[in-house]
Amino acid sequence: MRDTSLLRTRLHRALACLPLLAAGGLACDSGPAPEVKPATQTAAPVATPTPAATPTPPPPPLPPSPYPERTGQDPFDPDGIEEEGCPNGDWCAPAKIAEKLATQSSGQELGCPTRLMGHPQKSKADERQFKGISLNPMMQGRLRKIATAEQRAATKDETICCYHWFDYCSGRPLLADDQALRAPLRPGSAWLSGHVSEDSVAALPLAARRHLAGLWLRDAGDEHAAVAAFARATLELMAVGAPPELIFASQQASLDEIHHARSCFSLAALYADEPAEPGPLPALAPRDGGLVALARNTFLEGCLGETVAALAALRAGRSCQLAPVREVLATIADDETRHAELAWATLAFTVHHGGPAVAAALRELASSIGDRLHDASPEPELPAELTREVLAAHGRLGPAALATARSDAWHDIVVPTLELILGAAEAADTADAIETSDLS
Structure with a gap:
């Protein structure tokens, strides 16, 4: 059985045991949930529980989004699903500055490099030059020709180039005004979970070690x-x-994330020359908006983010050859699966109590994400010393594998689970309506 089928079955069985959904026709199987096994073990197939009652009819398909596309978005290079819930933004700079972030395979249009990527090492001068764009190693930027033309017309500067950028990320982000926040990093060992050693790391070329350290530091910040x-x-x-x-x-999930952060900081220290720790993180007030806002935020940050994180950690662990890294990935995969269960249970709560308004908001949000799912994205280039095989052996998914995990999670887990919840709610509403009609 595919890993997505196992993960979907576990989520659905957890949802079926919620009293909130009992009226919707879901059957609760009191047996243990199927284990989504990380690393190299092969999980035994688990049969999907048979409903005790008449199966719930499938809900109608998600309607197309009524909202227009992003203003000024380049129709020849649309944004992709990868940025949903991840750090992203727009950035304009002179071409000579943008060239410093250009990929080796980048083309030129309007006198600008068409593709950008980040890098793990930066100086104070870099931070001043590149203010407004991420320098994380998995950052990708794409030239926005419409925005470039508009900015040049407004500033009378024909050297300006404008880009949309995003970082690959997964898990539950800390969003403020649609931007994901991370604490600044500083030298220190307060967040290390202990010394981690692995002889094979010392044999890696310096550029490869720095790149891997940057990836684990990004995860630690997330x-x-x-x-x-x-x-x-x-x-x-x-x-x-x-x-x-x-x-x-x-x-409990907050406590889990403390352990994840410490583990990732420790793995970053394994590859880096010196350990790092997080600095102050801005305090954010709870967001208002009632059940509709909670449903939308939970679907984007939890149901999508945590489900993708669980699947990505599971797949990264399978090819990992380093015991300490594999152990961390196994823990993260299991914990993120429980966090996904929490997110979907929260969504069921909002649909149960929020009714049609919540369901409509979720359909619109899911449709807008699905519309951009297949947009092509460039793959960031790796140091020559860090082949994709080495990357996988050290517990990291390459960009293509990560994009596949997101697509698989969306089609095989997220959409069916959302339909399960909305279909159960619609069935319960229909049953209530029939009962009310009979009484009258």
């Missing part, structure tokens, strides 16, 4: 920010009267 994201989610759950089971699970 996991650290997720601690705050779950703390805020707990307050938002309490603001809508969520049951204690959801609040407890959200608090």
Whole structure:
């Protein structure tokens, strides 16, 4: 059985046991949930539980989004699913500055490089020159020809080049004004979980080690920010009267993310010349908007982000040849699966109590994401010393594998699970309507 089928089955069985969905026709199987095994083990097939009642009819397909595309978006180079919930933004700079981030295979249009990528090492001068764009090694930037022409007309500067950029990321981000926040990094060892050693790392070329260190530092920053994201989610759950089971699970998830962050900082130190730790992280107030806002935020940050994170960690662990890295990935895969269960349970709560308004908002959001799912994205270039085989052996998915994991998670897990929840709610509403009609 495919890993996506196992993960979907586990999520659906967890949802089936929720009292909130009992009225929707879902059957609860009291047996243990199928284990999504990381690393190199092969999980035994698990049969999907047979419904005890008449199967719920499939819900209607998700309608197309009624909202227009992003203003000024280049129709020849649309944005991709990879940036959903990840750091992203727009950036304009003179061509001579943009050239410093150009990929080796980048073409030229309008006197500008068409593709950009980040790098793991940066100086204070870099931060001043590249203010407004990420320098993380997995950053990708694409030339926006319409925005470039508009900016040149406005500034009378024919050397200006404008880009849209995003970082690859997964897991629950800490969003503020649609931008993902991370704490700044500084030298220090406060967040290390202990010394990690692996002889094969010392044999890697310096450029490869630095690149891998940058990737683990990025993950460490994301996991650290997720601690705050779950703390805020707990307050938002309490603001809508969520049951204690959801609040407890959200608090537990914050503790999980502390362990993930420490593990990632420790792995980064394994590859880097010196350890790093997070600095101050801005405090964010809970977001308002009631059940509709909670549903949209949970779907984007949790149902999508945590599901992708679980699948990506599972797949990264399979090819990993380093025991300490494989152990971290195994823990993260299991924890992120539980976090995905929490997200989907929260979504079921919002649909149950929010009714058609919540369901409509979720369909619109899912449709807008699905419309951009297949947009092509460039693959960031790797140091010559770091082949894709070495990358996989050290527990890292390449950009193509990560994009495949996102696509698989969307088609095989996210869409069917959303339809399961919305279909159960619609079935329950229909049953209520029939009962009310019979009584009248």
